[in-house]
Amino acid sequence: MVRPRGRQSMGRQRIAIRRIEAKDRRQVTFSKRRAGLFKKASELSMLTGASVAVVVFSEAGHAFGFGDPSVDAVLRCYAPVPGDAAAPVPPLRGAGFGEGDDDLEALRRAAEETKAQVAAEQSRMCEVAEKIVVAKAGRQFWWEADVEALGEAELPEFARALEKLRANVHRHANALLSAQPPPPPPQQQQQQ
Amino acid sequence: MVRPRGRQSMGRQRIAIRRIEAKDRRQVTFSKRRAGLFKKASELSMLTGASVAVVVFSEAGHAFGFGDPSVDAVLRCYAPVPGDAAAPVPPLRGAGFGEGDDDLEALRRAAEETKAQVAAEQSRMCEVAEKIVVAKAGRQFWWEADVEALGEAELPEFARALEKLRANVHRHANALLSAQPPPPPPQQQQQQ
DNA sequence: TGCACTATGTATAAAAG
DNA sequence: TCTTTTATACATAGTGC
Numbered sequence A, B: 001m002v003r004p005r006g007r008q009s010m011g012r013q014r015i016a017i018r019r020i021e022a023k024d025r026r027q028v029t030f031s032k033r034r035a036g037l038f039k040k041a042s043e044l045s046m047l048t049g050a051s052v053a054v055v056v057f058s059e060a061g062h063a064f065g066f067g068d069p070s071v072d073a074v075l076r077c078y079a080p081v082p083g084d085a086a087a088p089v090p091p092l093r094g095a096g097f098g099e100g101d102d103d104l105e106a107l108r109r110a111a112e113e114t115k116a117q118v119a120a121e122q123s124r125m126c127e128v129a130e131k132i133v134v135a136k137a138g139r140q141f142w143w144e145a146d147v148e149a150l151g152e153a154e155l156p157e158f159a160r161a162l163e164k165l166r167a168n169v170h171r172h173a174n175a176l177l178s179a180q181p182p183p184p185p186p187q188q189q190q191q192q
Numbered sequence C: 001t002g003c004a005c006t007a008t009g010t011a012t013a014a015a016a017g
Numbered sequence D: 001t002c003t004t005t006t007a008t009a010c011a012t013a014g015t016g017c
Helices: A023-048 A071-078 A102-121 A126-136 A142-150 A155-179 B023-048 B071-078 B101-123 B126-131 B142-176
Strands: A051-057 A063-068 B051-057 B063-068
Touching: A023 A051, A023 A063, A023 B023, A023 B051, A051 B023, B023 B051, B023 B063
Parallel strands: none
Antiparallel strands: A051 A063, A051 B051, B051 B063
């Protein structure tokens, strides 16, 4: 194992979180970070017992997904249909995996991924369709509209203010769930 | 800023990726890692222009979500609706932000998060939500008003779309991988 | 209860094979 | 082009306010 003297690499460099223009690097980054995202999702699920679903569509239209217990299961939970009610949703959760599950976990991830890919094969063109729906809905998302309306000149000042607001938004966001006005009607949706 | 002599903290410790038994820590870890996961998802989207949707259900049954352009938009894509497709459409995606977008990005993320949370939470009781028409015109802060208005306004359409979505997801899942436990139309609660 | 800090584990941008 | 390696940026477990 010879160890050449000089630096063998520049090591990880800091990059701005904005679209990567170089196609090559963008693709490489996509693959790496997608894997990383799935791993994080998996760990979150394993550690806390939460149900997690992640769906990713690359620019090329390829779909990837990860889910515990499965993407579909979590999505069912996310979108309970009135008529179908009684989707009480599951405390379900992954059981306890063993220790050397590193490989199993990776395999599991790969399986989920493949599954999503296959499913996406038929929904390839949906990326376009999705945008139609969104566009048809009318206005852009409010935060986009507002931000863009500000103009770049005002952004710096606005950004500074946002730094403070960010904390408030976060706090408010979390408060919404727990402090949200409970549905007036006596009917109460069971929520585990 | 005195600097006490001894180590101020043990620093990050390595932990096994298995269910955290201590309830307190489990919850803390959930919050931290959920935030981290959303951030990663956001970055993946920003860097590569991919569409990403993440839905998380805590053990307590609380729903959290992140999506770009939005959770439901991506999910719609995941489950294509045959009769609802086709037609070119403007990008609307990665808007071109300035340089100091660090704060803007954070806000955008928080906004997405908030919106998704509200949508996810309310979608679980959409029957009730459909009847609720609230005029929160008295809000002092634009983000509060808009966030709440958005969730309520989009709910009906959202719910309707999801009804079809779910059916498609099931159909695809069953057709593509017979390994998936048959989720009959009627209610069913499957484990794992 | 929540937020801030710090040391350290982990993810990953580049470079090399 | 894909895999492996390196150096470093980033995420976060444990702790204190």
